[in-house]
Amino acid sequence: MWAELKKGAAVAVWFMFLTLPIMVVKVNPIEQTVVWRWANLVWLGAAVFVLTVVGRYCSRHRTELSAFWPDAHPLLAHPQLKRFLLIVLALLATLFPLFFSSYQINIMTTALMYAVLGLGLNIVVGLAGLLDLGYVAFYAVGAYSYALLNYHFGLGFWAALPIGGLLAAIFGVLLGFPVLRLRGDYLAIVTLGFGEIIRLILENWNDFSFGPSGIAGIPRPGLFGLTLSVDDAIMYIYYLVLLLGLITIFVVNRLRDSRIGRAWIALREDEIACQAMGIDKTKTKLTAFALGASWAGMVGVLFAAKTTFVNPASFTFLESAIILSIVVLGGMGSTVGVVIGALVFILLPEYLRAFADYRMLLFGAIMVGVMVFRPQGIIGNPRRRSYPLPMAAADQEVGHE
Amino acid sequence: MSEVRPLLEVRGLSMAFGGLRALHDLDLEVSCGEIVALIGPNGAGKTTFFNCLTGVYAPSAGDILLNRPDGKALRLNGLLPNQITKHGLARTFQNIRLFSEMTVLENVMIGCHCRHRAGILGAILRGPATRAEEAAIIDKSYTILQHLRIAQYANDVAKSLPYGVQRTLEIARALATEPVLLLLDEPAAGLNPTETSELDALILQIRERYRLAILLIEHDMKLVMSLSDRIYVVDYGERIAQGTPAEIRNNPAVIKAYLGEDDA
Numbered sequence: 217m218w219a220e221l222k223k224g225a226a227v228a229v230w231f232m233f234l235t236l237p238i239m240v241v242k243v244n245p246i247e248q249t250v251v252w253r254w255a256n257l258v259w260l261g262a263a264v265f266v267l268t269v270v271g272r273y274c275s276r277h278r279t280e281l282s283a284f285w286p287d288a289h290p291l292l293a294h295p296q297l298k299r300f301l302l303i304v305l306a307l308l309a310t311l312f313p314l315f316f317s318s319y320q321i322n323i324m325t326t327a328l329m330y331a332v333l334g335l336g337l338n339i340v341v342g343l344a345g346l347l348d349l350g351y352v353a354f355y356a357v358g359a360y361s362y363a364l365l366n367y368h369f370g371l372g373f374w375a376a377l378p379i380g381g382l383l384a385a386i387f388g389v390l391l392g393f394p395v396l397r398l399r400g401d402y403l404a405i406v407t408l409g410f411g412e413i414i415r416l417i418l419e420n421w422n423d424f425s426f427g428p429s430g431i432a433g434i435p436r437p438g439l440f441g442l443t444l445s446v447d448d449a450i451m452y453i454y455y456l457v458l459l460l461g462l463i464t465i466f467v468v469n470r471l472r473d474s475r476i477g478r479a480w481i482a483l484r485e486d487e488i489a490c491q492a493m494g495i496d497k498t499k500t501k502l503t504a505f506a507l508g509a510s511w512a513g514m515v516g517v518l519f520a521a522k523t524t525f526v527n528p529a530s531f532t533f534l535e536s537a538i539i540l541s542i543v544v545l546g547g548m549g550s551t552v553g554v555v556i557g558a559l560v561f562i563l564l565p566e567y568l569r570a571f572a573d574y575r576m577l578l579f580g581a582i583m584v585g586v587m588v589f590r591p592q593g594i595i596g597n598p599r600r601r602s603y604p605l606p607m608a609a610a611d612q613e614v615g616h617e
Numbered sequence: 618m619s620e621v622r623p624l625l626e627v628r629g630l631s632m633a634f635g636g637l638r639a640l641h642d643l644d645l646e647v648s649c650g651e652i653v654a655l656i657g658p659n660g661a662g663k664t665t666f667f668n669c670l671t672g673v674y675a676p677s678a679g680d681i682l683l684n685r686p687d688g689k690a691l692r693l694n695g696l697l698p699n700q701i702t703k704h705g706l707a708r709t710f711q712n713i714r715l716f717s718e719m720t721v722l723e724n725v726m727i728g729c730h731c732r733h734r735a736g737i738l739g740a741i742l743r744g745p746a747t748r749a750e751e752a753a754i755i756d757k758s759y760t761i762l763q764h765l766r767i768a769q770y771a772n773d774v775a776k777s778l779p780y781g782v783q784r785t786l787e788i789a790r791a792l793a794t795e796p797v798l799l800l801l802d803e804p805a806a807g808l809n810p811t812e813t814s815e816l817d818a819l820i821l822q823i824r825e826r827y828r829l830a831i832l833l834i835e836h837d838m839k840l841v842m843s844l845s846d847r848i849y850v851v852d853y854g855e856r857i858a859q860g861t862p863a864e865i866r867n868n869p870a871v872i873k874a875y876l877g878e879d880d881a
């Protein structure tokens with residue numbers, strides 16, 4: 217303990233020395249004097265000391281602390297309780313727009329959109345184990361397919377939604393072909409490049425995509441020809457995204473627990489063994505890319521309809537990074553984890569606005585904290601499915617075939 | 618049918634890695650129901666031979682012909698590993714390559730993959746046909762686990778298994794692909810004498826029950842001598858001998874190649 221305190225003090229002194237020029241010395245250019253802010257130094261020293269001691273304590277007791285957050289959630293193991301929680305959650309989600317401002321609804325809509333994006337990327341990264349850093353490209357394909365189809369052919373939202381998903385899936389396959397042989401870092405680099413290529417094309421091909429100025433005046437989703445006020449439209453889009461989210465969860469869960477989902481996981485675990493078991497690597501990878509991308513395409517269409525405006529600036533690498541962070545933070549391969557990850561990742565920065573300038577700093581600290589204590593993500597290690605075993609003669613030998 | 622052609626016919630197989638001749642003009646045959654061993658000192662090219670058979674490597678020369686018991690004959694050169702598995706060759710790996718995060722049952726279910734066909738739509742809608750297929754896969758996988766006496770581990774994660782069980786699971790997974798020829802790459806490596814003699818009995822049972830031929834690579838001479846109908850010996854990628862266990866035991870070239878390593 218004494219050694220810890222000493223270490224903390226040493227770090228604090230070192231920090232105080234390093235930051236002396238920035239934190240303490242301040243030149244007043246008008247009066248040409250130097251202001252010495254010694255109080256800053258004291259505060260800084262105290263803060264660093266406390267953080268160091270606490271940080272070192274936590275990392276030494278990491279296993280004990282992680283145990284507070286067990287992998288197998290005993291509460292959720294209860295089927296009745298689980299159903300009850302789901303009903304409460306569904307009610308909350310449905311009633312949410314009735315009690316909150318448009319501003320809050322908008323944020324929640326964004327969070328839900330990222331949840332769907334995360335679930336889509338989770339197919340590629342979490343299940344099939346293909347590190348895709350250019351996922352935002354498919355989001356852009358969806359958004360621009362609605363924007364352009366509407367601009368040129370006057371296509372409505374409901375027609376554009378499946379087309380956007382389909383086009384994104386086709387782009388997923390197009391990206392998939394050249395990267396079939398790549399894994400890990402190399403795959404990450406190429407997909408990163410792909411994402412940037414799509415963005416650069418949108419930015420520079422003025423005749424096609426109207427360049428950096430983008431496309432404005434995209435209509436909001438229609439509701440049987442009714443004209444909605446802006447507030448109602450926001451609420452309507454919230455429900456649409458919520459519905460898409462529920463469909464995504466349903467479909468992605470079913471896929472994961474199917475023959476195809478198993479093949480994805482096997483591919484992630486060991487590619488050579490996977491092929492030796494008779495699984496077509498090409499087909500399996502391409503389905504993962506296509507099915508992952510299609511969700512991004514649909515969310516893209518929704519995004520275009522929500523903001524009524526698209527330009528390439530919305531589809532930078534940062535978006536890909538955020539979506540990937542949601543998947544990693546939530547727990548690779550876990551549906552619940554990704555949804556929680558999206559909510560935390562999008563809502564937290566909003567609600568941290570109270571901390572003004574320190575917002576992003578605090579956000580970063582929380583991210584680092586989660587990754588230190590839960591490297592497998594919030595809901596890491598999704599419990600493997602244990603199948604009900606056929607009871608046919610558990611012990612005795614079974615006859616041939 | 619004038620004569621019964623062997624199940625697997627390998628003619629003049631060669632494989633080079635750059636300048637290194639890993640396999641040179643190798644001939645080998647396996648007939649239906651036979652257990653054939655492939656032996657040779659370390660680095661002789663045995664695993665490379667398996668990799669050529671299963672499509673992991675493309676051989677530089679030679680023919681690999683499969684004459685399936687159902688009468689279908691085909692050339693395996695140039696096919697993808699998964700196509701070769703589908704045609705009835707299944708293998709295990711020398712350094713175990715299980716799907717370590719998946720359960721034992723799931724590992725075997727992956728082996729069933731190529732014999733079933735449920736697609737994306739089936740997975741989403743999960744209609745009666747898909748559910749029946751899924752149940753059949755579980756049933757079949759579990760039966761294989763029972764045959765190999767590791768059914769009690771069905772829902773354990775593969776990486777948590779004892780070493781010997783992991784080796785058995787590799788065999789179970791290969792059996793699930795419904796092979797006509799099973800390729801075992803050092804199945805006894807790392808097993809203790811008791812486990813090895815259990816494996817001996819198990820391999821014989823597998824041949825009876827699944828009516829398949831087995832080609833195995835093994836360093837344990839006791840196991841090789843007791844199991845094999847015929848033995849091929851390779852050294853530096855070339856076949857230096859072939860014959861029954863008794864013939865091989867007394868072959869001077871083999872004894873020379875092993876330089877007293879032979880413990881049989």
Ligand SMILES: Nc1ncnc2c1ncn2[C@@H]1O[C@H](COP(=O)(O)OP(=O)(O)OP(=O)(O)O)[C@@H](O)[C@H]1O
Nearest residue numbers: 634637639657658659660661662663664665666711
């Ligand atoms: N991918 C590869 N690239 C280059 N050389 C290789 C490759 N794979 C194997 N070799 C070489 O080919 C030769 C034969 O290797 P192989 O693994 O087939 O031997 P083995 O008979 O299985 O030996 P062991 O009994 O140790 O398993 C060795 O010299 C090895 O270094």
Ligand SMILES: [Mg+2]
Nearest residue numbers: 663664665711
């Ligand atoms: Mg080998």
